[in-house]
Amino acid sequence: MSAVPYDLSYSMRQFLYDRVRPIILYALAGIFVVWTVAPVLWIATMSVQPEINYVSVPPKLSLADVSLRWYADMLAQADVAAALQNSIVIAFTTMTLCLVFGALAAYPLSRLQLPRKNWFLTISIVSRMIPSMVLIIPMFLIMRQLRLLDTHLSLIIVYTTFLLPYVIWMLKNFFDQIPYALEAAARMDGCTRLGALFRVMIPVAGPGVVATAVFAFIGAWNEFLFGLILSTRLAVPITVKLSALVSSTFHSDTSLVAATGMLAIIPVVTLVFVLNRYIVRGLVEGVKY
């Protein structure tokens, strides 16, 4: 590394650090926040304004026109309300199953002697890589055979299977960080192995378990391809409902579509804002091999 001569006086460097550095940092941070927030803010604006306001050139947005009636209209529509309800049921059940099955599988992978443990670990990594497009046609045929098309159960099964490898991996990484002594102490006190998992490992890994749960919930909520193919009428999740609204020529009011888009993200965005600390850690943990 070549040495750089100090050509700046001390006060000049101090000036750069105190005055210029914050300007650059805030300018860059500002650009990134705008990039991140603008698309969401625009659809949010559209969802509370009558269409005529943003269709006119230039857009005439007015605070006086702000109204939540497009949300009310959409929620009053039986199919949209049902889609939201479907998404809640599917995502919540998937999350629960993922946590239970995931914890059961992650525990022996992290703690116990398991024959061919490396096989399990490799398979769980490889299953994460399988693109959903390769599964979708056979899954449709299998679900048709099982007479499960257009049911919550079919989507719950698919999402759980798809998310489990991630969930197991995250939980295993969290369990690995728990000192062995904690569990040994519990076992000494007469706690069973399952007891050690549910009374020691899971509570101690608490924040990690929360992160994993949120990850599974969001994964199930946001899924689209399987929802599109496996549901037709009764089990349609909100992502599929939204895509149908966007491409349909029947609706006359874009504000309704924008409001539906907002309804589709409000639950998950709220989760992320409330639990962001856990999520950041969980995400980083999920890609540690």
Added chain:
Amino acid sequence: MTKTPSPSGFWQRFHRMDESKFGLLLTLPTVILVLIFLALPIAYAFFMSLNQIELTISPDWDFVGVENYVGLLSDTRVTATIPRTLYFAGLNVVVTTLMALCLALVLNENFKGRNWIRVFILLPWAVAPVVSGVMWRYMFHQSYGLINAILSALGLINKYVVWFDDPTFALSIASFATAWKALPFSTLILLASMQGISESLFRASKMDGANIFHRFRYVTLPHLRPTLIFVVVLQIISSLQAFDVIFTLTRGGPGQGTVVLNYLTFVNAFERLSIGNASAMSILLALLIVSLSGLSIYISMGRKK
């Protein structure tokens, strides 16, 4: 703590079971699910890829061996998606990686409000790809797009541009929408890696008279290299799997302008009902993705050291 339950046969045997059997029992629910709903469908898809199945013509399956795979090479619809997919992936990789690197450098600095910004930039990660497609469609819409409104307010355009009529614009916007969604995750893993650089390296380089650019070039960048490669490979993989965003953004249009590889697989399967052909495409895609993922994991194993 609970005592071992009274010696009713089943529970007693359950609690005394030896460790490896007990471990296998716990993984059983997952193993069953994975076998039935992951391994079986893959085998099924592979089997279908060896048959000619044109449901628009007849419900019959004709075993044709590898003919579907060979046919892909000469299928102009398939070969036409390759430059599109490459352009889409390339733009996505460049935009995501550069932005994530820059944002991670900013967030690695100490300044007031940093934690708030960290929360805000997480937003796209939570948004479903389908919704992000809708959002970017409305950002660039020909009659109510924010971009058109801003550009004409600045006097850069005279009348609103129909962005989605131009295949290059449409494909670029699809790529931006994907990059927008990928930014938080890429930033977070770069940031995590940056925070692993020991402070003493920076201090030592400062002593040697290195300025901020030298420090970035000779300390930060070499440390980040494996993570950067990881981010690049991850974006290539996600570009190969692009579907949701395009479905709500352009539906493949204008014409075939935004039909990338994965999207064509969907069209062939569910619009043309060429099941054998679509299965062959999806199997090839899966092989490509699995090998790329293997590469990315190999890289991140190295990252640990």
